[in-house]
Amino acid sequence: MNVNFDGETNQEMASSLPASLFLLSVVFWEFVAAADPVTVKAKVGGGVILPCKTAGDKAIVQAEWSRPDRTLAPVLLYKNRKVDHHQLATYKGRTSLLNVQKGDLSLVLKRVVSRDAGKYECRVKLGESLPDLEEEEEEEEGETGGVISLIGRARGRVLKSDPISIVILTVEEQIYIKATTGLDVTLPCRVPANNPIQVVEWSRAGLGSKFVLLFKDGMMDKDQQHPSFKDRVELLDSNMKGGDVSIVLKKVHARDSGQFECRVIQMAPANELRRNVYLYIAPLPVPEQANIKVTTGLDVTLPCSDPDYNPIQVVQWSRPSLGPKFVLLFKDGMIDEDEQHPSFKGRVELLDFDMKDGDVSMILKKVQASDAGIFECRVIQMAHGEELRRRVYLDVVEPFPAWVIVVAVLLSLCLTVSSVLVYKNRHHFTPASWGQEEDEDDESDEYGEYDEYDDMKMDSHD
Known part of the structure; x- marks a missing residue:
């Protein structure tokens, strides 16, 4: 009975299998x-x-x-x-x-x-x-x-x-911290206080294998610190009491903006914690542009400097009217003359090619009237690609024409001679009067002495 039942069941299954396969082939x-x-x-x-x-x-x-x-x-x-x-x-x-x-x-x-x-x-x-x-x-x-x-x-x-x-x-979640350029700021990070701290790593993108700050084996590892943060970072509490591993970043500048990561490894039980802090540096007010006045034909220095220690990657001196070309372009350690506008070829150079102390001022030679207007200095540094911009307004004036200068000199001479003549006339200092006055003085002296002698004789007779 069971066998027949099983056989029937198997037959039913065998007969239903093609139908199922057909259905799957259609629906698939x-x-x-x-x-x-x-x-x-x-x-x-x-x-x-x-x-x-x-x-x-x-x-x-x-x-x-x-x-x-x-x-x-x-x-x-x-x-x-x-x-x-x-x-x-x-x-x-x-x-x-x-x-x-x-x-x-x-x-x-x-x-x-x-x-x-x-x-x-x-x-x-x-x-x-x-x-x-x-x-x-x-x-x-x-x-x-x-x-x-x-x-x-x-x-x-x-x-x-x-x-x-x-x-x-x-x-x-990220912590957002806002700071002002030039001031100090604290980046917070805290871990459970009941577990000894073995390693503290403060890092950020763009530093390669180096750190903002690295604490391990009970001391700071300054060999692993990125140069841009040396002498600018320290733990808020060197003893890290209460699990506080916050850092103080000193004299912040624009290139410090961005995300910092705090990573802490604790001993027993083994525990790793990460915190992210986003630092926003509020920009300083845009400085007033420098105004320079120069006479056509002379040389002039347009000032621009970024007194920071980071190596300079690109220097661009440009003008709005030059399109894609530059007044001067420095990149890859040299001046790129192919990108220089023809009107400035052979007329510009850096004041200091080594750019010591971040000085990227430019000398413009034989100034022309068409040079008047706005020049923009843009500096890109290597560390984080941060940039600085400065503007210089050049006021070009024409020199006096030569005939104006000659006339001015002649007028000056005439005025001088006239003044001398007027002075001499007032004091009778003419050549003729000098001789006449001397004769009169001599004659008066001679007669004066004689009259005085006669007076003395008359007094003696009396």
Whole structure:
């Protein structure tokens, strides 16, 4: 009995198998089994990739990224060989798939925000494309108050299969610190106080293998410190009481802007902690432009300097009217004459080619009337690509014509001679009067002495 039953059962199964295979060959779509959750970390403001890949060479009919806690619409929906526009409003313009053609359905998420943290599920339907089903759209208020289109009659998730990838996204909050150029600032970082600290690393992008500050084996490792931070960084508390590993950054400048990372390794139990601090340096007010006055035909120095210790990579002296060409361009350790405007060839040079103390002033020779106007100095330094800009206004004046100078000299001589003549006339200092006055003086003296002698004789007779 059992044997017959089993035989019948086997026959039924055998007869139903071709039908099932035929159905699968027509429909030819399948879902892949779910995977274990994967944790991915992201930073506020940055980008992140949530992994999801298919196995095999079968075509991707549909793919969907969704969040269990956001049921109104998918995070991203791929269908009909393109990304569908129906999605949660908060993700519009921030999502894409990595490489659908190669079976990589990883979600690229840009401009991460705090509320992006959570659980993400990736679902896929493989096989040949099916005719599009008629869809109805509903409108409902989204999370941001906008209108969200819901796909089909089934609100929220489109694919009902198990996810092939589950990703837990954690978003690291950043601390934002604002500082003013030239002042000191504290970048905060704290770890649990009940565990001895073994290593403290403060780092930032662009420093290579060097650090802003490195503390290990109970002391500072200055050999591993980047030159741009030497003598400018110290721990707020050298004893790190209470797990405080904050640092003090002295005399901040514009190139210090950016993200700093604090990494701490503790001993027992082994623990590693990371914190991100974003430092924003408030720019100083734009300095007044230098005004220089010069006469045509002379040489003039246009001042520009950046008194910093970082090596200078590029110096650009330019004018708005020159288009893509420069007054002077210094890069790769030399002057680039190919990029120099013809009107300045052979007429400009750096005041100090070695640019000591950041002096990139420029000498302009044989100034012309057309040189009047604004010159801009732009300096790019190597350390972080930071740049400095200065403006110089050149006022060019024409010299006096030669005939004007001759006339002025002649007039001056005439005035001088006239003054002398007037002075002599007032005091009778003419040559003729000099001789006459001398004769009169001699005669008067002679008669004066005689009269005095006669008077004395007359007095004696009396």
